[in-house]
Amino acid sequence: MAVYRLKTPMSEEAVRKLKVNDVLYVTGTIVTARDQAHKRALEYYKSGKELPVKLEGLAVFHCGPIVKKEGDKWVAVAAGPTTSTRMDQFEDEFIKAFKVRVVIGKGGMGKRTADAMQKYGAVYGAFTGGAGVLAAKAIKNVKTVEWLQDLGMPEAFWVFEVEDFGPLSIAIDSHGNNLYEDVKKKAEEQRMKIYEKLSK
Amino acid sequence: MTEFKKVIEDTAFNLLKLAVVRLPSDIKDALNRAYKEETSEAGRVQLEAILKDIELAEKEDTPLCQDTGIIIFYVKAGAKAKDLDTIETALQNATRRATEEIPLRPNAVDPFTQKNSGDNTGRHIPYINWEITNSDYVEITAFPKGGGSENVCTIGMITPGEGVNGLKKFVIDAIIKAGAMPCPPTIVGIAAGGGSDISMKLAKASLLRPLNEPNPSPDLDKLEKELYDAANSTGIGPMGLGGKFTVLGVRIDYAHRHPASYPVAVAFQCWAARRATARIHPDGTVEYLTHKVR
Numbered sequence: 279m280a281v282y283r284l285k286t287p288m289s290e291e292a293v294r295k296l297k298v299n300d301v302l303y304v305t306g307t308i309v310t311a312r313d314q315a316h317k318r319a320l321e322y323y324k325s326g327k328e329l330p331v332k333l334e335g336l337a338v339f340h341c342g343p344i345v346k347k348e349g350d351k352w353v354a355v356a357a358g359p360t361t362s363t364r365m366d367q368f369e370d371e372f373i374k375a376f377k378v379r380v381v382i383g384k385g386g387m388g389k390r391t392a393d394a395m396q397k398y399g400a401v402y403g404a405f406t407g408g409a410g411v412l413a414a415k416a417i418k419n420v421k422t423v424e425w426l427q428d429l430g431m432p433e434a435f436w437v438f439e440v441e442d443f444g445p446l447s448i449a450i451d452s453h454g455n456n457l458y459e460d461v462k463k464k465a466e467e468q469r470m471k472i473y474e475k476l477s478k
Numbered sequence: 479m480t481e482f483k484k485v486i487e488d489t490a491f492n493l494l495k496l497a498v499v500r501l502p503s504d505i506k507d508a509l510n511r512a513y514k515e516e517t518s519e520a521g522r523v524q525l526e527a528i529l530k531d532i533e534l535a536e537k538e539d540t541p542l543c544q545d546t547g548i549i550i551f552y553v554k555a556g557a558k559a560k561d562l563d564t565i566e567t568a569l570q571n572a573t574r575r576a577t578e579e580i581p582l583r584p585n586a587v588d589p590f591t592q593k594n595s596g597d598n599t600g601r602h603i604p605y606i607n608w609e610i611t612n613s614d615y616v617e618i619t620a621f622p623k624g625g626g627s628e629n630v631c632t633i634g635m636i637t638p639g640e641g642v643n644g645l646k647k648f649v650i651d652a653i654i655k656a657g658a659m660p661c662p663p664t665i666v667g668i669a670a671g672g673g674s675d676i677s678m679k680l681a682k683a684s685l686l687r688p689l690n691e692p693n694p695s696p697d698l699d700k701l702e703k704e705l706y707d708a709a710n711s712t713g714i715g716p717m718g719l720g721g722k723f724t725v726l727g728v729r730i731d732y733a734h735r736h737p738a739s740y741p742v743a744v745a746f747q748c749w750a751a752r753r754a755t756a757r758i759h760p761d762g763t764v765e766y767l768t769h770k771v772r
Contacts (some may be wrong), residue, residue, distance in 0.1 A: 279519050299520055344544045344583045355581065356544035358531075361626050362658055385625070385658040385718060404522050407626060407661035407717055408750040409531035410544035432595050445527055447520045447600060447719055457520065458658060461720045465654045465712040472708045476646040 283442065287335025288379040290399035296448045298455040302403050303444035304380060307421070308337040312435040314429050323375045330424050331437050333376035337403070340365055340383035342432025344391050344410070345420060352420035352449060354438065356410030359384040362402070370394035382446060386458030403446025416443040461465035481762065483564035486616070489756050489764050492771070493620035494549070495580055496543040497652030497754040498674065499721070501532055502768045504688040505726070505751045512663055512716070512723040521721025528716070528749055543750045546582040547622030549573050549604035556613035557771075559760065565616065566606060573597070595758045597701040606682070618769075619686060619755040627664060630656035633678050640738045645670055645704065645742050652744040653709050653725070658718020661748035663726045665689070666709065669743045672733030677743035684729035685747040686755075693730060702728045716749075728752075 279299050284292055284307025296302060309331060311319060322329055360438035362383030365372075369381060369391040379400050384407035395401060405413060414448070419439035426434040449457040501509075513525040535542035551569050555562050576582050577598045586600040587593065591686045602746070606703070611617075632652050636644035649668055656664075669680035694697040715721025726749065735741065755767040 286727060296565060297709070300525055342544065342583065344541065344546070344581060346581055354545075355600075356541045356583075358544050360545070386659065404520075404524075406527035406531065408524075408543040408624075408748055409527050411534040411538060411540055411542055411594070412527055412531040412675055414540075414764075415534060427542050430584070430596075432585075445523050449520075449719060457719055461714055462657060464720070465657070465714055467566060468712050469654060471649065471652050472711060476650070476704065476708055477643050 286337065289335065293379045293401050294399055294452050296401050296451055297453070298448050298457045299449050300448040301444065302380070302446040302448055303442040304337050304446065305441050305443070306439070307331065308339050308438050308440055308443060309333065310339045310341040310343060310438070312342055312433050312459060313364050314433045315425065315435045316365055316372055318425060319435070320371055321367060322374060328342065330422055330435070333378050335377065335379055337380035337382055338372065338378045340381070343414070343436060345431060345436070352423065354414040354417040357413040357417060358408050358410035359405045361385045362387050366391055373398050373400050375379060380446070384414065386449055386456070389449070392454070392456045395450055395452050396454050399452050401443070401448050401452055402450035404445055404449045405444070413443070416440050482561040483568045485758055485762050485764065486565055486568035486618070487610055489758055490569050490618055490620065491575050493618060493754040493756055494572060494576040494582070494622065496766070496769045496771070497620045497622055497752040498546045498580060498582065499539060500536055500769060501542070501751065502688065502753060503667070504690045506532060508689045508726040508749045509749060512726065514720050516716065516723055518715050518719070518721030520719035521723065524716040524719060525723070541582065543624065544583055545623045545624045545626065546585065547752070548585055549598050550607070550621040551563040551604055552607045552609070552619040552621060552686065554609045554611045554617040555616045556611050559616050566672060567649060569604055569606060569633070570599050573599055607679070611754040614760050617755060618758070619753060621686065621753050624748050624750065625697070626650055627660035627746040630641040630660045631678070631745045632745045633674055633741060635674070636740045636742055638737065640740070644710070644740070648742045649705055649744055650708055650712070653714070654712055657714055660746040661750065662714055663716055663723040663744060663749050665727045665729065665747040665751055666725050667729045667745040667747065668705070669731045669733070671735035671741060673736070673739070674741050676733050678745065680731040680733060681743035681745040684731040685745060685751070687729050689727045698730045702730050722737045
């Protein structure tokens with residue numbers, strides 16, 4: 279297990295060094311996107327519309343934060359990850375289109391996304407589910423927000439400036455390793471043994 | 479507003495705040511123990527982050543998880559208590575206030591229009607589980623229930639012929655299928671019998687029993703321990719990244735069943751097992767049961 283600290287924009291070369299079980303802390307710009315924001319960002323891409331921030335080398339965070347307004351500034355109160363599997367249907371295209379280098383979420387992602395990570399050079403960093411304050415503490419500034427009006431607070435596209443955002447457990451790397459698949463496989467192997475023990 | 483209604487509203491607001499900011503000590507103890515005993519590297523990284531988050535939330539007086547849940551209350555209404563008709567409105571008001579002031583994330587969405595009400599109230603939400611008790615006090619539990627762990631709750635109709643062995647298999651299958659989704663280490667609430675609705679209600683309510691409180695039935699206590707060991711031998715581990723601690727506890731409840739049916743409900747609660755309970759006495763004094771309140 280190695281610990282890495284990377285600054286955005288991150289290069290393909292830098293993230294290709296990361297292996298599963300490594301720990302990563304990100305400093306720089308990250309954006310939040312859940313189901314609706316993924317969908318819309320891809321629609322923007324297809325129609326040639328610009329996003330408020332260039333995503334190349336940044337991290338996309340599966341997160342629906344609690345933010346509050348202090349004066350005219352937004353402040354992140356709690357911002358842990360949401361379940362990533364819902365974004366599996368968008369993420370391969372998203373990685374290909376925007377060249378994001380780190381996908382942050384919880385619960386892991388499937389083969390389609392892992393394949394795209396291998397092909398285009400990106401990793402999946404698991405941020406501890408529920409650790410909303412820990413995440414918020416690393417968010418130093420809310421740069422901007424898009425689509426807040428119609429998507430609402432959790433689904434909006436938040437642009438955060440972060441410092442040492444993590445720990446992110448690298449759970450899918452760009453070399454075809456997927457920690458969740460390994461864990462699932464092992465659990466599957468255990469299943470029959472557990473049945474047997476329980477039926478005694 | 480009547481005095482009583484105001485006390486209920488203020489207490490419910492405090493309960494929501496206590497629940498989302500501070501975990502009860504039994505949960506914290508279990509997480510600390512898991513951190514000490516976990517051997518997987520990735521699992522330890524996750525548990526350490528969890529413990530840091532819990533500490534930060536208390537220090538900053540802010541919700542420990544951004545998913546402050548769909549708001550559920552359990553109310554034990556003493557049959558001899560007065561003004562019980564004011565409780566429902568008081569709980570709704572408290573929910574709105576908590577959403578604004580703490581703040582809570584607005585999580586009440588109309589399933590047909592997809593509109594978020596913006597204040598955590600809506601049709602049947604906050605949901606109130608009523609129980610009439612033979613007392614003069616009102617006991618309220620706030621139970622903000624997160625979405626990640628809710629999405630893997632499941633109910634099955636096993637055959638009575640399979641019996642308890644079938645139940646055990648169903649539970650293990652549910653835990654393996656849930657994998658990383660419910661933010662492990664989780665608490666797993668299981669209930670058998672009654673009917674489809676009754677079993678899930680009991681399974682969910684069983685999540686409220688503190689982790690240091692054994693099942694009142696010695697047989698079920700044994701079964702809880704057996705399933706705890708079994709769940710933790712799946713290797714799913716903290717946040718599904720592998721390790722010894724997939725669950726912090728297993729809770730079991732039951733109702734008698736129809737001869738032809740054997741419903742088994744499995745309810746999951748994430749490590750951020752938020753709950754807070756207070757008793758409101760007829761003289762208006764409030765006794766907090768899950769948290770130390772200055």
